[in-house]
Amino acid sequence: MMYLTRRYSFSASHRLHNPQLAAEQNERIYGKCNSPHGHGHNYALEITVAGVPHPATGMVVNLAELDDFVQRTILDRFDLAYLNDDRDAFRAAVPTTENLCRSIYHLLQTGFQTAPVERVRLEETSRNAFEYAGESEGE
Amino acid sequence: MIYLTRKVEFSASHYYHNPALSPEENRRLFGKCNNPHGHGHNYVLEVTVAGEPDPATGMVIDLKELKQILEREVLAVFDHKFINHEVRQLNGRIPTTENIVLTLWQLLDGKIPGARLHHLRLYETPDLFVDYYGGRARP
Numbered sequence: 489m490m491y492l493t494r495r496y497s498f499s500a501s502h503r504l505h506n507p508q509l510a511a512e513q514n515e516r517i518y519g520k521c522n523s524p525h526g527h528g529h530n531y532a533l534e535i536t537v538a539g540v541p542h543p544a545t546g547m548v549v550n551l552a553e554l555d556d557f558v559q560r561t562i563l564d565r566f567d568l569a570y571l572n573d574d575r576d577a578f579r580a581a582v583p584t585t586e587n588l589c590r591s592i593y594h595l596l597q598t599g600f601q602t603a604p605v606e607r608v609r610l611e612e613t614s615r616n617a618f619e620y621a622g623e624s625e626g627e
Numbered sequence: 628m629i630y631l632t633r634k635v636e637f638s639a640s641h642y643y644h645n646p647a648l649s650p651e652e653n654r655r656l657f658g659k660c661n662n663p664h665g666h667g668h669n670y671v672l673e674v675t676v677a678g679e680p681d682p683a684t685g686m687v688i689d690l691k692e693l694k695q696i697l698e699r700e701v702l703a704v705f706d707h708k709f710i711n712h713e714v715r716q717l718n719g720r721i722p723t724t725e726n727i728v729l730t731l732w733q734l735l736d737g738k739i740p741g742a743r744l745h746h747l748r749l750y751e752t753p754d755l756f757v758d759y760y761g762g763r764a765r766p
Contacts, residue, residue, distance in 0.1 A: 490728065546722070
């Protein structure tokens with residue numbers, strides 16, 4: 489078993505706001521992140537696939553295939569976007585980096601067939617990072 | 628148990644080619660990496676060993692000694708080499724990051740007195756790295 493990690497970057501804006509809560513509560517919970525016009529980050533995304541190198545190629549995954557999938561499915565969708573506008577991902581969820589990290593993991597799990605995705609790590613800034621590797625049994 | 632990590636860097640060139648496949652198939656699979664004159668990377672290797680600190684010295688391993696082992700087993704073999712032609716330890720495997728990690732594990736495993744090789748992380752570029760735990764699942 490071997491773990492190959494590829495790192496990507498994209499820039500996006502968001503506003504942390506839960507419409508089911510009162511304005512004061514939103515402000516108390518999210519602070520500056522609740523600012524009504526949103527704010528942006530340069531996100532760094534790490535995608536890890538697990539497997540054994542294929543005997544013919546020596547690769548766990550062909551990077552061209554992974555790059556192509558990530559470009560079409562993740563970067564084209566989230567790069568230079570206002571995340572709150574993404575109805576599919578954030579209709580019922582606040583676009584925190586936790587939720588974005590989990591959305592990206594599920595997009596890879598359901599759409600990328602070439603190699604198993606082990607985990608997703610998402611840096612919101614150089615000081616905040618989130619990792620998601622699916623739910624283990626019982627969670 | 629203490630985990631100690633030492634980092635080394637080496638620069639080397641390689642290209643990807645499987646002689647069992649046709650030139651067209653090689654180009655399709657490996658793209659630009661199939662150029663027979665090779666291309667280079669500044670590789671960064673993180674070597675993590677596990678052990679208990681010696682009561683007399685407080686050290687898992689003398690870093691000076693680990694540095695010498697890495698110079699002998701890694702740098703002397705890979706630094707400023709054309710991996711396909713000069714690193715016989717690859718045993719004809721395609722020098723992908725995955726296969727280089729496997730080779731490095733074979734070169735280092737059992738060579739570190741007083742400590743156990745636990746984990747290798749090899750960066751081909753800052754955006755691509757492979758983690759290997761000797762074939763075990765990530766702890």
